[in-house]
Amino acid sequence: MTKPVGKQDFPVSNARRYLEPGPVVLITSKHSDESNIMTLGWHTILAFSPSMVGCMISEDNYSHQLIKQSRECVINLPTTELTDKVVGVGNTSGAEIDKFSTFGLTPEKARLVSAPLIQECHANFECRLHDDALVDSYNFFIFEIVAAHVALQPAYPETLHYTGDGIFMVSGNHVDKRSLFSERLL
């Protein structure tokens, strides 16, 4: 496997570049001595600054309680090289296995939160729970991204986008429509 190299600090206000297209992400969490990874496709950017993202994390997931109690997580962006691991993480429970060792994913120390980064992922977004108002009613966590680390190459990594039924869309080409935009919207 090619490990992402040269990860650098990235402006948290521009996390949308990687998350807004809707990729499947891997969420890491840690509370006391327990840590875990889960696969998630239900997230949305909510604001640029502060950098806010909302995630629907079902209470059926072992990670739900770890995040609710620790009030932190990391959103990790896998590329298609990790497809089978992403599926494996999504089809197993952290209550039964250690997903880091089972799937050969390497935890790395984050800068501002206790949840680990996944070394093999293209980008890592460290998050603190900003608002739990909708956690009990919708399992919807509103996080603030407080630090970001991104591999600078490739500029547009090949990401996975879930459609249900075991089928993933893989990100394709990029098209530049800047010439049609108002300056204030760029």
Place this chain on the structure above:
Amino acid sequence: MTKPVGKQDFPVSNARRYLEPGPVVLITSKHSDESNIMTLGWHTILAFSPSMVGCMISEDNYSHQLIKQSRECVINLPTTELTDKVVGVGNTSGAEIDKFSTFGLTPEKARLVSAPLIQECHANFECRLHDDALVDSYNFFIFEIVAAHVALQPAYPETLHYTGDGIFMVSGNHVDKRSLFSERLL
């Protein structure tokens, strides 16, 4: 332009097939005699049944008030054939122009809501506002999808996914990983 043909009723509980991959959508709204279209990339599926979707619709958008007051909208899924119209809709204001006539998009009567469907879009999801608890604090609308209409071909339409800076990712190939899934997760 190729118009989607043979749109059929589609199970609202499976809206995730089209929305979970994270495409840019066109939101239509209507209140009293005013209707509008806006471009949106900030949305997430929240539940299968009832079929729930959350959308961050900035109060800077003319559509925000129309939706807040009518408590309805339609989420329309454009394909890459509509790219320049999608950008046009996102770079203009319904306070100043009629976006349907300006961009040559055809309003069609919806089944359960007063907001119009966009004929040229591949799919249309009729929505009622289910919970406005986070509208004032985060501009976050929680909708229930109450009816869905989808063109059955192509099975996977080419969609647009925004990365910011005027650059769109276009959906690519699809990969089938059903063989790696637990039966209960398919």
